[in-house]
Amino acid sequence: MTHAVKSITALSRGLLVLQRLQAAGALTLADLHRQTGLPKATLLRILKTLAEAGAVWQRMVDGAWVPSFSLAEMAGRMDREHQLVEVASPVLADLTARVEWPSVLAVPRLTHMEVLETNAARAYFDRIPLGPVGFQVNMLRSASGRAFIAFCEAPVREAILETLRRSERKGDRLARLPDRVAALLAETRAQGFGLRDPDFGGHFDEGRSTHDDGRESLALPIRLGPHVPGTLNITWTRRALPRARALALLVPAAREAADEIARRMGHGVSPDETAATEG
Structure with missing residues (x-):
């Protein structure tokens, strides 16, 4: 049961990050840390997972994270x-x-x-x-x-x-x-x-x-x-x-x-x- 609760919590955090990115259009790691209150190490794991799923990508010019076009196109x-x-x-x-x-x-x-x-x-x-x-x-x-x-x-x-x-x-x-x-x-x-x-x-x-x-x-x-x-x-x-x-x-x-x-x-x-x- 504890394991199930941890999985749901992790999912909730991932959705929170994705929602903030979709609302803002692009956010740096520091921006996400300020807006969500989540530790940067946790945010990096979430962003890595979302990026591997094709939901977000990282912009080179300023390192900001951006919702993927494929996600926007699907919506x-x-x-x-x-x-x-x-x-x-x-x-x-x-x-x-x-x-x-x-x-x-x-x-x-x-x-x-x-x-x-x-x-x-x-x-x-x-x-x-x-x-x-x-x-x-x-x-x-x-x-x-x-x-x-x-x-x-x-x-x-x-x-x-x-x-x-x-x-x-x-x-x-x-x-x-x-x-x-x-x-x-x-x-x-x-x-x-x-x-x-x-x-x-x-x-x-x-x-x-x-x-x-x-x-x-x-x-x-x-x-x-x-x-x-x-x-x-x-x-x-x-x-x-x-x-x-x-x-x-x-x-x-x-x-x-x-x-x-x-x-x-x-x-x-x-x-x-x-x-x-x-x-």
């Missing part, structure tokens, strides 16, 4: 994703009231897409469970993944494809077929939305012969200029709706929803304005 990405979910949630609620089929909001994670939000609980056809939050979706075989990778910025696309080519996962093998990848990207761009691969039945690695959820999906990129922070999809059952009929019914609504999310993200619609537009 910025999380802030942007929180904003995306906050903006998208009421749009998703309105979408499922219009089309009755469920949707998910997904964001890229280099090797896959990750579900951040879903309106499945509010959908009329609520027997199609989607998500949960954090669920990983195949990048090249799913509608959401194709909608993202086809419309994202070229350097991002190349980084994703290069990583997927090195992947040992069965579900990523498509990345090693450049002609097929080029064809699916061209097709997705031409139609303006992503569709599932014919052999994709919802399982990350397996094909429809092994795992078939009986569903189809389409997905639209959420586009902020050249940047695509995520995608919005609609999922339905093949038995209820043939693909051609589903696309005629669902693509316009999905496109309007994706455009509305982008509009609210780009123009900073306030919560009051959002409530007003929702009626």
Whole structure:
């Protein structure tokens, strides 16, 4: 028990140092000593640990310690994703009231897409469970993944494809077929939305012969200029709706929803304005 208490105390001190550095932007060892009251020897151990973890670095010009850019970038990405979910949630609620089929909001994670939000609980056809939050979706075989990778910025696309080519996962093998990848990207761009691969039945690695959820999906990129922070999809059952009929019914609504999310993200619609537009 004593050992556990010591570990928590050490963590608390490390967090205190990191918080002071983030608040100030840069602090010398003497500054940290004055602000925290911690012995300099203790501070040096903490700073060494944080530096090894990539959370801080030491500036040469004055020896001050600085929070790393990667840490700030991660915090910025999380802030942007929180904003995306906050903006998208009421749009998703309105979408499922219009089309009755469920949707998910997904964001890229280099090797896959990750579900951040879903309106499945509010959908009329609520027997199609989607998500949960954090669920990983195949990048090249799913509608959401194709909608993202086809419309994202070229350097991002190349980084994703290069990583997927090195992947040992069965579900990523498509990345090693450049002609097929080029064809699916061209097709997705031409139609303006992503569709599932014919052999994709919802399982990350397996094909429809092994795992078939009986569903189809389409997905639209959420586009902020050249940047695509995520995608919005609609999922339905093949038995209820043939693909051609589903696309005629669902693509316009999905496109309007994706455009509305982008509009609210780009123009900073306030919560009051959002409530007003929702009626």
